[in-house]
Amino acid sequence: MLNFHRFDDAVTVAQQAAQLDSNNKEVNMVVRRTRATAGARSKGNELFRLQRYSEACIAYGEGLDHDPYNSVLLCNRATCRSKLGQFEKAIDDCTAALNVRPSYRKARLRRAECNAKLEKWEACLQDYEVMIKETPEDNEVECTLKDAKVQLEKQRSQVMSDTKVAPSEAFLALSPLLQAPPPSSSKSPLLPSIAPQFAPSRSSTVEAFLATPQKIDFVVVVSLSSLFS
Incomplete structure (x- = not known):
């Protein structure tokens, strides 16, 4: 697993290892994988900048073929999928990224936003509560947390109301x-x-x-x- 949070650092470390032992097949394989992952990420970022989200998804996926547990690529692909309205898939990517890196705030925020889009307010609220504990001074998260609580109460009230049907x-x-x-x-x-x-x-x-x-x-x-x- 190459899961470096900074791709440049990952490439540098891999190249240094290759210089120390250029005949080591495993080291050379790591270098190739690291370069391929970094290249896929750069390609995906450029496609995302051009708002070509479907192609960017594919590019990030190619990087994940080389490094399936790369939290950065998972979060980047989640962002593309959310732009395409694929919120469930975006949530899956964010969850995978958080399983690798629980403190990855960007992935947690993205997952909360996608759950809000699907009106899954309870799951949304859980992520915002984690973030507000980490940064209690974040006013934006605090406001969003309050809104999620209001929406959850409305949803629960609506469910209760829907169970009461007019006489047959x-x-x-x-x-x-x-x-x-x-x-x-x-x-x-x-x-x-x-x-x-x-x-x-x-x-x-x-x-x-x-x-x-x-x-x-x-x-x-x-x-x-x-x-x-």
Whole structure:
């Protein structure tokens, strides 16, 4: 793994090692890999500057073929992917970079921003909380942290609201029947042949049901025992 945070330093160290032992195959292989990684990074940076983000992604990927755990290349590719709207892939790259280098603030910030784009506020908040602990004087992070908290509360409130659904059509159709007063005549309009003592009346169960606002969507099944108890 060549994971030097500064590419120039990595190339210099590799070249010095090669000079000390020019016949060492492993050292020469490291030199080649280091140069290829540095070249891919330079190419990717130039393409990014030209806003050719897809091509820049490919260039950084070529560098990662030589050094899969290079946190700088992973973060740079994440930036390209976020520019392309590929936020999930960008998050994956940032996470990989942070696994290699947990203190990599740029990768953590990029991941927080991508989670915000996806409205994954809880994950977003976790990264901002880490950053504010590292630099409590950072006003920009503090403001973004507060906004993430507000958005998370709104999201939770919306989820709670979405679980409360209006009554179903079946309930609305039966509602007038349930709310109708008992008939004064001994003959029920629904069952004319039933004796007066069996005339429809609302049971205590139905009364309690009607007295409570119902916001859960369901199909009401009314039995004879509840209508004529």
